[in-house]
Amino acid sequence: MKSLLAAALLFVPLLTTGQPALAQEKPNILLIFMDNFGWGEPGFNGGGIIRGAATPELDQLAAEGLRLTNFNVEVQCTPSRSAIMTGRYAIRSGNGVVPLGEGTYGLVQWEVTMAEMLADAGYATGMYGKWHLGRTEGRFPTDQGFDEWYGVPNSTDEAVYTSLAEFEGSGVEPTYVLKGVKGSAPEKVKPYTLEYRPLIDRDLTDRAIDFMTKQAGEDKPFFVYLPYTATHFPTMPHPEFVGKSGNGPWGDLLMQIDSYVGELTATLDDLGVADNTIVIFTADNGPEALSPGETSLTVETAIHGTAGPWRSTLFTGYEGALRVPFAVRWPDQIERGRVSDEIVHAMDLLPTLASVAGGKIPTDRVIDGVDMSSFFVGDQDESGREGFIVYMGNDVFGVKWRNWKLHFNEQTGWNGTLRKYTMPRVYNLMNDPQELDNVLFPHTWVPKAALPQLEKHVASLKEFPPIPTGAPDPYEPPE
Amino acid sequence: MKSLLAAALLFVPLLTTGQPALAQEKPNILLIFMDNFGWGEPGFNGGGIIRGAATPELDQLAAEGLRLTNFNVEVQCTPSRSAIMTGRYAIRSGNGVVPLGEGTYGLVQWEVTMAEMLADAGYATGMYGKWHLGRTEGRFPTDQGFDEWYGVPNSTDEAVYTSLAEFEGSGVEPTYVLKGVKGSAPEKVKPYTLEYRPLIDRDLTDRAIDFMTKQAGEDKPFFVYLPYTATHFPTMPHPEFVGKSGNGPWGDLLMQIDSYVGELTATLDDLGVADNTIVIFTADNGPEALSPGETSLTVETAIHGTAGPWRSTLFTGYEGALRVPFAVRWPDQIERGRVSDEIVHAMDLLPTLASVAGGKIPTDRVIDGVDMSSFFVGDQDESGREGFIVYMGNDVFGVKWRNWKLHFNEQTGWNGTLRKYTMPRVYNLMNDPQELDNVLFPHTWVPKAALPQLEKHVASLKEFPPIPTGAPDPYEPPE
Numbered sequence: 001m002k003s004l005l006a007a008a009l010l011f012v013p014l015l016t017t018g019q020p021a022l023a024q025e026k027p028n029i030l031l032i033f034m035d036n037f038g039w040g041e042p043g044f045n046g047g048g049i050i051r052g053a054a055t056p057e058l059d060q061l062a063a064e065g066l067r068l069t070n071f072n073v074e075v076q077c078t079p080s081r082s083a084i085m086t087g088r089y090a091i092r093s094g095n096g097v098v099p100l101g102e103g104t105y106g107l108v109q110w111e112v113t114m115a116e117m118l119a120d121a122g123y124a125t126g127m128y129g130k131w132h133l134g135r136t137e138g139r140f141p142t143d144q145g146f147d148e149w150y151g152v153p154n155s156t157d158e159a160v161y162t163s164l165a166e167f168e169g170s171g172v173e174p175t176y177v178l179k180g181v182k183g184s185a186p187e188k189v190k191p192y193t194l195e196y197r198p199l200i201d202r203d204l205t206d207r208a209i210d211f212m213t214k215q216a217g218e219d220k221p222f223f224v225y226l227p228y229t230a231t232h233f234p235t236m237p238h239p240e241f242v243g244k245s246g247n248g249p250w251g252d253l254l255m256q257i258d259s260y261v262g263e264l265t266a267t268l269d270d271l272g273v274a275d276n277t278i279v280i281f282t283a284d285n286g287p288e289a290l291s292p293g294e295t296s297l298t299v300e301t302a303i304h305g306t307a308g309p310w311r312s313t314l315f316t317g318y319e320g321a322l323r324v325p326f327a328v329r330w331p332d333q334i335e336r337g338r339v340s341d342e343i344v345h346a347m348d349l350l351p352t353l354a355s356v357a358g359g360k361i362p363t364d365r366v367i368d369g370v371d372m373s374s375f376f377v378g379d380q381d382e383s384g385r386e387g388f389i390v391y392m393g394n395d396v397f398g399v400k401w402r403n404w405k406l407h408f409n410e411q412t413g414w415n416g417t418l419r420k421y422t423m424p425r426v427y428n429l430m431n432d433p434q435e436l437d438n439v440l441f442p443h444t445w446v447p448k449a450a451l452p453q454l455e456k457h458v459a460s461l462k463e464f465p466p467i468p469t470g471a472p473d474p475y476e477p478p479e
Numbered sequence: 480m481k482s483l484l485a486a487a488l489l490f491v492p493l494l495t496t497g498q499p500a501l502a503q504e505k506p507n508i509l510l511i512f513m514d515n516f517g518w519g520e521p522g523f524n525g526g527g528i529i530r531g532a533a534t535p536e537l538d539q540l541a542a543e544g545l546r547l548t549n550f551n552v553e554v555q556c557t558p559s560r561s562a563i564m565t566g567r568y569a570i571r572s573g574n575g576v577v578p579l580g581e582g583t584y585g586l587v588q589w590e591v592t593m594a595e596m597l598a599d600a601g602y603a604t605g606m607y608g609k610w611h612l613g614r615t616e617g618r619f620p621t622d623q624g625f626d627e628w629y630g631v632p633n634s635t636d637e638a639v640y641t642s643l644a645e646f647e648g649s650g651v652e653p654t655y656v657l658k659g660v661k662g663s664a665p666e667k668v669k670p671y672t673l674e675y676r677p678l679i680d681r682d683l684t685d686r687a688i689d690f691m692t693k694q695a696g697e698d699k700p701f702f703v704y705l706p707y708t709a710t711h712f713p714t715m716p717h718p719e720f721v722g723k724s725g726n727g728p729w730g731d732l733l734m735q736i737d738s739y740v741g742e743l744t745a746t747l748d749d750l751g752v753a754d755n756t757i758v759i760f761t762a763d764n765g766p767e768a769l770s771p772g773e774t775s776l777t778v779e780t781a782i783h784g785t786a787g788p789w790r791s792t793l794f795t796g797y798e799g800a801l802r803v804p805f806a807v808r809w810p811d812q813i814e815r816g817r818v819s820d821e822i823v824h825a826m827d828l829l830p831t832l833a834s835v836a837g838g839k840i841p842t843d844r845v846i847d848g849v850d851m852s853s854f855f856v857g858d859q860d861e862s863g864r865e866g867f868i869v870y871m872g873n874d875v876f877g878v879k880w881r882n883w884k885l886h887f888n889e890q891t892g893w894n895g896t897l898r899k900y901t902m903p904r905v906y907n908l909m910n911d912p913q914e915l916d917n918v919l920f921p922h923t924w925v926p927k928a929a930l931p932q933l934e935k936h937v938a939s940l941k942e943f944p945p946i947p948t949g950a951p952d953p954y955e956p957p958e
Contacts, residue, residue, distance in 0.1 A: 052909050
């Protein structure tokens with residue numbers, strides 16, 4: 001709709017009223033990343049008040065920028081974070097599955113992360129929150145491009161360990177909150193316990209705000225990656241928010257997160273950098289759905305996150321796992337109030353941010369992400385992505401292509417049974433958002449249209465073999 | 480937040496710029512009523528673009544008024560229309576079930592409808608669309624308070640009859656499009672066929688616009704009841720919209736309806752009556768979900784309407800059947816952009832509109848509806864309704880109370896199997912919008928809180944016995 005250059009010229013007059021800044025300056029980037037937060041949770045996707053609390057800050061953020069209704073991720077925590085950091089399918093990096101064991105896992109040094117790319121492009125980089133891409137020497141965020149990090153290496157369910165009598169004497173180390181700076185090993189701050197679980201997102205917000213405030217006065221643009229521990233179970237809002245929604249812990253937590261997002265955007269306003277800061281709000285994968293008895297962590301009532309109209313939850317190949325809320329605001333460049341149903345994938349953020357930040361993406365490996373910068377700023381209406389491979393763990397569960405999905409395997413939840421199909425099932429996602437009806441007949445043309453991308457993907461996996469899970473550093477790809 | 484009087488004074492200056500009108504003038508009323516249109520369909524509830532077409536007109540209507548996220552109906556077509564017309568549970572009027580037979584059914588003359596109430600209060604009353612509350616002499620809309628009517632007496636699936644070879648010679652009369660005025664029997668216009676099915680909503684819109692245009696110059700305020708045949712199956716958009724969304728018939732139809740709503744509101748603007756016209760957009764019940772093979776009407780692909788995050792479809796006791804989209808706009812009196820999750824029921828519209836229109840509701844019978852006028856205009860934040868009885872047909876399926884629901888019976892779809900429970904199941908609707916987990920334990924206090932309204936309802940049914948289904952006119956209640 002408008003070229004980057006035209007947009008830059010257009011906004012020059014506005015810039016004279018704020019900080020002394022030029023449109024060609026590299027934008028700051030704030031990436032707010034939720035944990036297990038379903039498509040249907042925020043008000044901007046029809047949630048909010050029906051989930052226990054209105055989300056005025058999130059809704060405003062979306063209204064001031066571009067909202068994507070078809071933003072997709074990998075369906076588990078670790079693979080999703082691997083994909084967003086590397087711009088590659090997690091299978092390529094050996095991160096297809098959430099690690100349960102104690103061994104080496106995560107990102108090998110050879111990978112080039114979003115933080116490394118941006119640091120090389122001149123950014124100050126801070127991360128506050130959950131990593132889940134390694135918990136051993138050389139595998140921490142500060143080994144992967146972040147100048148500083150405060151957070152937890154693993155998943156928040158581990159916060160319960162120290163409250164379990166059975167855990168003591170197991171020989172398994174409790175999870176610690178860690179803090180580190182580039183160039184040295186992170187230090188233990190304190191154990192990650194059920195006492196600290198409700199408090200941690202407050203600290204992450206404060207540290208993100210401190211970092212942005214400190215950096216706003218510097219020459220460098222900043223990149224803040226803020227992967228909250230909310231809304232992973234156990235659902236424990238901060239004491240300041242307990243009871244505040246009147247609708248139980250989920251509503252309280254929604255109110256808390258919304259309020260924190262408001263603090264973050266207010267900070268950008270106060271610092272005079274809002275116009276040239278890209279704020280992205282999204283999540284790692286679809287919602288949890290814990291029925292009573294499925295886990296003893298849901299003490300009194302089960303909390304079912306919601307994917308809105310989409311089927312199912314995390315750890316499945318359904319839309320409820322794949323589609324997450326997504327809003328991006330960049331007043332200097334992105335038109336207000338745009339909504340698009342074009343397909344975008346978390347992997348696309350690496351090349352997109354590289355493009356707007358003048359960063360370089362490596363050319364010696366497969367990058368699966370597509371540069372969405374022209375689409376985001378409105379130079380084109382189409383995203384340029386027609387589909388992607390749907391992985392569940394290391395298995396190809398299906399292929400999404402336009403408004404259709406092929407399923408080779410299905411699993412109805414993280415705890416579900418795997419069903420494998422001789423003939424792929426075909427779903428029409430617009431007619432049938434709950435993915436109930438196989439319409440392979442008469443739509444046998446859909447596999448013909450959708451399968452070439454899978455064939456291409458499989459060929460590229462043969463040409464560039466995936467890094468084995470748990471591969472040690474230093475890693476070098478085979479010749 | 481503000482009293483009606485204060486609001487009236489507040490708006491006087493604004494009114495001087497429009498038509499010569501006074502705040503105390505009775506508002507016009509336009510009630511747009513969709514057929515089988517799920518909570519999740521319009522953009523304002525997170526639908527729109529993901530369903531095949533953005534709905535800018537609906538979204539704007541909602542943004543300019545009050546949107547209710549917890550507006551409830553009866554779960555079948557006839558009972559829902561009975562309840563909205565009478566302000567009473569359909570069971571009281573003998574309309575608990577959609578009639579399949581050819582006998583007498585619908586509203587007896589003794590009932591006082593919304594149209595009668597408004598006509599008595601000085602309104603010109605026009606109805607354009609589907610009635611489904613009687614198809615025999617004395618049971619038509621023009622026998623129940625409407626000055627004029629153009630539409631169909633029954634449901635839109637009957638439009639297929641004349642296309643079926645098997646139908647010929649059955650002795651069953653095809654369904655006709657009818658047209659009538661108060662005081663005489665409606666005339667047949669033409670058979671309701673698959674040729675006319677895609678065209679009828681265009682005609683309904685045109686006639687509604689003509690009526691409003693004609694009435695705007697008169698002394699009387701108008702009431703237009705516009706029960707569209709969309710989006711009942713078969714899904715057949717108007718030729719002007721076929722292919723327009725690029726996303727198939729459902730997207731085309733959504734675009735069509737949105738466009739019609741835009742025409743209606745533009746008409747109100749052009750006539751200079753928008754500020755003092757109450758526009759309500761809602762639906763009779765939750766969505767259809769027709770899987771291939773369930774009915775031969777879905778020729779190529781099944782269309783699954785969506786209730787958004789809520790479970791299931793019409794003809795069930797789940798939220799997907801009960802909650803429908805709802806927006807009310809009344810610029811003179813209702814604050815812009817308000818959203819509320821308070822419970823409101825379709826039955827409440829009769830006393831609410833009576834209140835704002837200076838109408839009288841009968842005192843010789845039970846009116847189950849609650850006057851919501853103070854809530855709508857913002858004099859109070861709470862609706863005053865804590866729950867209602869959930870009927871499926873003539874059976875009590877459950878009780879909704881605040882964010883909880885008790886289920887005594889469950890049925891998973893119009894074609895489903897009835898399950899009856901010895902102990903009621905208890906669902907927490909905020910934690911568990913898919914109504915999956917019975918949390919009776921530890922929430923045995925919920926039945927204690929919720930059951931008194933059922934006991935009161937049952938007692939009132941004993942005191943005022945329901946009108947038997949198919950009761951002839953004249954009907955007089957027993958002494």
